[in-house]
Amino acid sequence: MPVTHVTGIVCGNGYASGGKYQGIAPQSNIISIKILDKYGQGNSAQAITGLRWIMDNAMKYNIRVVNLSIGTNDRKINIPLMEAVNKLWARGITVVAAAGNPDSRRNFQPSPAISPRIITVGAWEDRRFFYQAQNTPIFFRRNIIPLPDIWAPGENIISTLSPDYDFALQNRDTTKIVEKYYIKMSGTSMATPMVSGAAALLLEKYPHLSPDQIKRRIILSAQYGNAQTxxxxxxxxxxLA
Structure with a gap:
């Protein structure tokens, strides 16, 4: 997962583009926690260690939003990972996680996105893959609320290009590079930081909002949907209104 690209979506200042490719919340501060290698590989134990670090240091660094453009490939719910994100939420930290990109596994429930407490994000362009022919959601939570909670743009999103140029080219061809310092990437990993940025803007305007209040505002203000179904x-x- 290209953390440089994701970070730019949240808070890139757009300096290299004259402000053209600015992030959602450019005034926000970022703490980057390394839980994956440069190829985007890791395991749930590393993720949990990172989430525990956030729990221990949230007050020191005023951490209010956690972006998780990651997910497991396990068909079973990862209970420890779910518990870790739920504890952050209970502490007053808004957790935003990727719903996962469409694949052939029906009824696949990725962790930690399956948690009913956090905000789960899908890429708007992929929404058709989350429904069967009868328009019945493929992904379900335990309380029968379909994933995700919110959709955000996730196709050909322009953001900062990683200095690890070889990795960028390995995963995205040169035609995706934009104005030397930016690159187009697609997927729920790109949609998720848009919602994290929105949460940061909400906290900037309404600093006393709880994670539940932020989630409710984001869902109820969405376009083209019905918050219930x-x-x-x-x-x-x-x-933000």
Whole structure:
């Protein structure tokens, strides 16, 4: 997972593009916790260690939002990982996680996105893959609420290019590079930081909002959806109103 690209979506200042490719919340601060290698590989134990570090240092660094553009490949729910994100949420930290990219595994429930407490994000362009022919959601939570909670743009998102140029080219061809310092990437890993950025903007404007209040604002202000049955597209202006 290209952390440089994800970080740029949240808070890139757009300096190299004259402000053209600025992030959602450019005034926010970022703490980057390394839990994956440069090829985006890791395991749940590493993720849990990182989440525990956040728990221990949240007050020191005023951590209010956690972006998780990651997910497990296990078909079973990863209970320790679920517990880790739920503890952060209970502590007052808004956790935003990727719903996962579509594949052939029906009824696949990725952790930690399957947690009913956190905000789960899908790429708007992929929404058709989350429904069967009868328009029944493929992914379900324990309380029968379909994943994800919110959709956000996730296709050909332009953001900062990693200095690890070889990795960028290995996963995205040169035609994706934009103005030397930026690159186009797609997937829920790109959609998720858009919602994290929206959460950061909400906290900037309303610093006393709880994670539950932030989640409710984001879901109820979405476009093109019904908050009860079909989730909509992120609408940042509306959720800040």
């Amino acid at each position: 079909e989730k909509g597209l992120l609408n940042i202006s509306a959720c």
